Amino acid sequence: MDIYGARLPTSSTDDTGEEHGTDTGPDINSGTAAEMWLRLALLIEEKQIEIQDKVRRLGSAPRDQDQQIVMQLRQALTMMLAELKTQQQHAGVHDIQCGRPSMPLNSETEYDDIEENPDIPGGPAMQDHSVPEDHNPPTPTILSVERQILSLPSNHNVSAGYEGLEMELRKQQARNHITRIRDIVADISFLYQYMVKRGTRTSIRSNGQKKVKSLNHDKVLHARIYSACRSRLVALGCDQEFLSIFCLLTRNDLKASTAIWKPNLMGSSTLELLWIWRTG
Numbered sequence: 636m637d638i639y640g641a642r643l644p645t646s647s648t649d650d651t652g653e654e655h656g657t658d659t660g661p662d663i664n665s666g667t668a669a670e671m672w673l674r675l676a677l678l679i680e681e682k683q684i685e686i687q688d689k690v691r692r693l694g695s696a697p698r699d700q701d702q703q704i705v706m707q708l709r710q711a712l713t714m715m716l717a718e719l720k721t722q723q724q725h726a727g728v729h730d731i732q733c734g735r736p737s738m739p740l741n742s743e744t745e746y747d748d749i750e751e752n753p754d755i756p757g758g759p760a761m762q763d764h765s766v767p768e769d770h771n772p773p774t775p776t777i778l779s780v781e782r783q784i785l786s787l788p789s790n791h792n793v794s795a796g797y798e799g800l801e802m803e804l805r806k807q808q809a810r811n812h813i814t815r816i817r818d819i820v821a822d823i824s825f826l827y828q829y830m831v832k833r834g835t836r837t838s839i840r841s842n843g844q845k846k847v848k849s850l851n852h853d854k855v856l857h858a859r860i861y862s863a864c865r866s867r868l869v870a871l872g873c874d875q876e877f878l879s880i881f882c883l884l885t886r887n888d889l890k891a892s893t894a895i896w897k898p899n900l901m902g903s904s905t906l907e908l909l910w911i912w913r914t915g
Contacts, residue, residue, distance in 0.1 A: 672726040678715075680860075683712065689704075731794055733791045743859070801871060812864065814914075
């Protein structure tokens with residue numbers, strides 16, 4: 636994929652900082668009963684990660700309004716879980732006792748605090764093979780709905796025969812979220828180039844910085860979902876050809892760069908593109 640063909644915001648005043656959510660997949664109400672069950676399960680997993688992310692960002696002293704929003708999200712997720720159980724029964728899929736533990740989700744803070752100055756060396760136009768810092772946040776003592784373990788072939792807690800179907804849906808999920816990450820990285824780079832750096836008024840620069848912050852939160856959310864998805868693909872025995880294209884996502888892969896919007900910059904044609912720009 637050519638990074639210079641990435642999606643452009645329609646103008647420098649677009650509300651690109653708006654939360655995009657995680658609705659990046661196909662219609663969950665189509666296909667066989669098993670497909671509908673697994674599509675809903677994958678959507679619920681994304682919503683779980685989304686709520687985890689929101690709760691974590693509230694900090695230790697959240698406002699009443701924020702707590703009310705989280706409560707509503709949890710109530711909606713509870714209803715989705717009830718529907719998931721119904722769809723699983725319609726598909727004839729049975730829960731089983733698993734001899735090995737279900738897969739934990741990746742670190743919640745793995746992609747936090749990414750340096751969002753796109754003019755620093757090591758942006759998306761250059762490779763950096765450094766290992767991301769390891770974060771281990773404490774595990775909550777009470778299991779909330781967003782941490783409930785789902786019945787999935789990749790969790791080895793349902794009857795056999797559905798691994799291939801989950802793998803195909805996971806591959807599409809991985810493609811969707813990498814595409815979304817690319818779009819966000821391009822948008823952030825655009826905002827820095829034309830609003831934060833070149834803004835003629837303080838209000839324009841400030842507005843650009845707020846949009847960048849919101850987009851960065853959205854980018855981290857999609858990165859966590861992609862990372863969880865790829866881990867599931869590994870657990871399902873995904874083919875190495877796919878995994879070699881959709882690699883482990885590092886913090887460096889998520890960095891913005893104004894080089895994205897400077898295709899004629901001297902030396903840009905000799906830089907090696909990061910893998911996320913070569914998956915389209």
